[in-house]
Each structure stands twice: as structure tokens, then as C-alpha cells.
Amino acid sequence: MMLQSPLILQIPPSMQMTDEQLFDFCQVNSHLRIEKDRFGHLSIMSAIDDKIVNLNGSIFEQLRVWSQQHNVGVIFDVNTRFKLSTGANRLPYAAWMKLERWNTLSSAQKEWFIPTCPDFVVEIRFLNHNLQLIQEKMTEYMQEAEIKLGWLIDLQHRQVYIYYPDKLEECLDNPDTVSADPVLAGFILNTSSIWSLS
Template identity: 35%
Template structure:
């Protein structure tokens, strides 16, 4: 089952940020995002294997951040309102202290207007690879400095950087946080092997 996009009729205004937040609160069982045109996207829950993968990857980034205290880490329930007006929730997100200092603290209680510096999107059993690739490009256009599209089906990770061609690495290769998550490395094969 793929994500479902709801179209709001033209005679009804697109949800404001507060209305979107209220809609999400009223539907806690749904995983909801909004694209840059105002369409509401409802995504199915992932299978347990994808959830385990998301959790392990989040844990690695969170542990690095605990040591460095360089910013804040979010998991797939954390929504970001981006410059193009979309509201997206990456499987793993990290925001630097520098970007967080520009956010009014009360905004953090909702879908704050801030773009993460780093994101990980994990391809679940129900995800379209093409849609995820498009989503990664949109993350970059909104200000993400480094992104990883992790594909367990193909056992590879595609690395996204602004103004650069994508790079693909196998799960057996070590990934670097580069100049975004300074000092962070991860070998996905090691992280996901039990």
C-alpha cells in the first residue's frame, strides 16, 4: 500500500499551519505530511522490519548527538514546516544548534519552521523508490545539507548533497557525516546485523 494524497477542493482554502497541526492531533492514528502545493499525504504504517531499521538508525544519530551536543535529533513523528510550505517528517532528522537558535521556542511544540541539516529516509516495503528520490531532492531544495536514502531492499544507501550528483554506497561501506555531522560515521550493515 502506497501513500495516499488527499486533494482539498479549490473552494476550500489549504490548511494553515495551525489547522494542519489540529488535523494531525485529531487523527493521531495517521502519519500525515503536506506537500508544497497543500496536498495532504497520508502514509501507511511501516512493517516491523522497517520500524526496527528506523529505530536503529535514529539511535546511532541520537548517540552521536548526545556526545557532541551539536543539535537535536528527531524521529519519524517530528514534523518540520519547510520554506516551500510543505510539512515533512523524515525517518531521522538532525538540526544544528545554529538553526534551532533561529526558532521561537514555542514553535517547537508544533511543526516548527526550520529545515533539518541532515535527514535519513528509509525505503519501507510500501514506499515507491521514485517518490522517495523526489522527496530527497525536495529536502535539498529546502535546505538539507546532507541526506541518506537507505534502501534495505537493495542493500545500498544513496547520498544526497546540495549542488552535487548523488553517490551510492553498499551497506558494507562506511558512511560519513562529513562536515554536517562532524565525526559521525556509520556502517549500516553492522548497525542492522543481529
């Protein structure tokens, strides 16, 4: 069952998890999507079902094809965790990071919570999910020094919100395609195929 909003668990300061404990907690509950906000609250989100897999797969596959052609960065799927400068722990549906930034990370950092924000993130609003909560998450991303571009794909209204740091968001109504220029030069997402899956 898809939750309309994440289940928010407020953790008392005396019971805050270390990164190691949070990692273990997420591992034993791998059937759920668990994020931590900058206040230490845990968001328990819907499990990954077939619909999420298909939608995310369409976005990720298009990004993967572009990435292989250009070979200037690394792509990440819905299972990759990023630790932001605020301490928040996020799981974007898709992300991309410049290769030179990725290469500065140690092997251990690459296999655990990636201790930085990606250059590009994609979040998805599924039907009946709380739009404001996801918009707040996008605003959080845009406050990170490393971020260059973010997309919020709203399946309910067939809209795509475009986010850049220090700029007002832009909203596209029912676009057939969305361009990531100039951050991901030449990457154009075919959104019409995504609407057909929603």
C-alpha cells in the same frame, strides 16, 4: 499493512487547510503518517509498526550517541514535523539541526511544526515502496537553503543514496557503514545492523 505508495489526497484550493487545521488533523489521526507536499496534497502513509520502530530506533540511537558525544546540535525522530519554505510539511525518519539554529526558534515553534528544514535528514524506503516518490522528496529537501546532507536508505536493494545540495546523488551498494563527514563530523552509521533488521 504497509502501503506500496502513499495514498495521495488532492485538496481543492477552496478547502486548503491552515497550519492550525493541518496540525489538528494530524493529531486526531496520529496513528498515520501524514505529510503535505508543496501543492497542498496530503500523503497518507503507513502507520508506524514494529518494523519501522526497530529500524528507525537503530538509526536514531546511533545518531543520539554521536550527538551526545559532540553536543553541537539537536536530533529529531520520526514524529517531528518540519515546514519547508515551499509550504510542504515533512516527517523525515531522522533529522539533525545545528544547535545555533535551533536556539533561534521560539518555544512555540519548537513544539509545533518546526518552521525550517533541518541540516541533515534521513528517509527510508521500505520493501515495495515507490522509490521515485522518495527520491522526489529528497530532491525537495535539497532545494532548501538550510539543508547540508540527506540520506535515502533503500532497504529493498540495500543501497544508500547520498544527497548534497547542488551535487548529483551518489549511490552506495550494500555498505557496511556510511559516513556523514564533514556535515556531522565523526558520525558513521552502522548500516549492516540496519540490513539485518529489514
